[in-house]
Amino acid sequence: MALVDKTVEAATAPITHTPREYQEYPGSQYILPTDTPELQRLTLQHRTLKSMYGGRILWAxxxxxxxxKVLDTGCGPGLWVLDLASSVSPAIQMTGIDIESRLFPPFPPPNLTFQIQSVLSLPADWSNTFTLIHQRLLLLALEIPQWPVALSEMHRVLRPGGWVQLAESTPWHVGTYPGRPAMEKLTALYRAASEARNLYVDCAYDMPKLLKDAGFVDIASESRMQQMGSWAGEDGEAMRKNHVAVLAGIKTPVLNAGGYGIVSSESEYDxxxxDLHREWEEVPGTDKEFIVFWARKPLN
Incomplete structure (x- = not known):
């Protein structure tokens, strides 16, 4: 009988902690929770991203x-599509889809419906249906080979000449935060958890090629820097709270995986x-890029 490596076993054994609620969709690798604190974080994130771009939510x-007709994929609580619905004709039909319904708004307007659906397998009768498709921040949801599938599905259900608008953040990079121990740990945890789940956290860098390979044309983008801390004003303080809440949100997946040799207890994680919350305030300059992409399905 082969001997078990107790060191490896101890390093990968789940760490006892108080868990939060997460998606139960079969095969989902989404790493963030679906509970009330996450709804509050997403609301803050939407408001801050909108402020970063001067109140703008539509680039296509x-x-x-x-x-x-408008489709919002991976919509969560539907904050973007609800915002859009408030500024256009109420006759325009809009649909929000997600693989988890717990965050869907309870009382959407009559022209806006929400349903459980995966962007990886949209209904066959949706082909050539939508004028606009929106998707934002699925870098912690879709695995690397799933992105071409998702974009192909979006291309299929768009009308010829229709537009897709995607928004993603660049990732944290290991080894780029000397003298910032909390950031070094965060980045190592973020990368370890993403690689373990095969998540495409670098998708923002590759998005133009991914869109082109899916058949889209007229590809364009606009970026802003997400700055963390009150040194960057009201948006910087809000973004700091948002990203600290992201770190708090991935605690259960990280601790269930044994902490990846970086943290060894719930108290150490907390x-x-x-430490990160304090470090971003005391050491100005932490930021990363947020990019909005838009592209068109050819008329032919």
């Missing part, structure tokens, strides 16, 4: 009319969250 050059 489309003038929506009553004949058009201390890291506190």
């Amino acid at each position: 050059p489309v003038e929506l009319t009553e004949e058009d 201390q890291l969250v506190e």
Whole structure:
């Protein structure tokens, strides 16, 4: 009988902690929770991202009319599509989809429906249906080989000439935060958890090629820097809270995986969250890029 490596076993054994609620969709690798604190974080994130871009939420050059339909994939609580619905004709039909319904809004307007659906397998009868498709921040949800599938599905259900608008963040990079121990730990945890789940955290760098390979044309983008800390004003303080909440949100997956040799207890993880919150305030300059992409399905 082969001997068990007790060191490896101890390093990968789940760490006891108080868990949060997570998606139960079969095969999902989404690493963030689906509970009330996450809803609060997503609300803060939407408001801050909108502020970063001067209140703008639509980049795709489309003038929506009553004949058009809009799809928001991976919508979570539907904050983006609810925002859009408030500024266009109530006759425009809009659909929000996600693989988890717990965050869906309880009382959406009559022209907006929400349903459980995966962007990896959209209904066959949706082909050539939508004028606009929106998706934001699925870098912690979709595995590397799933991105071409998702974009192909979006391309299929868009009308010829329709537009897709995607928004993603660049990742944290290991070894780029000397003298910042909390950031070094965060980055190592983030990368370890993402690699263990095969998540495409570098997708923002590759998005233009991914869109082109899926058949899209007229690909464009606009970026802003997400700055962490009150040194960057009101948006910086809000973004610091948002990203600290992201770290708090991935605690259960990290501890269930044994802490990846970086943290060894729930108290150590919670201390890291506190240290990061303080470090971003005391050491100005932490930021990373947020990029909005838009592209068109050819008329032919």
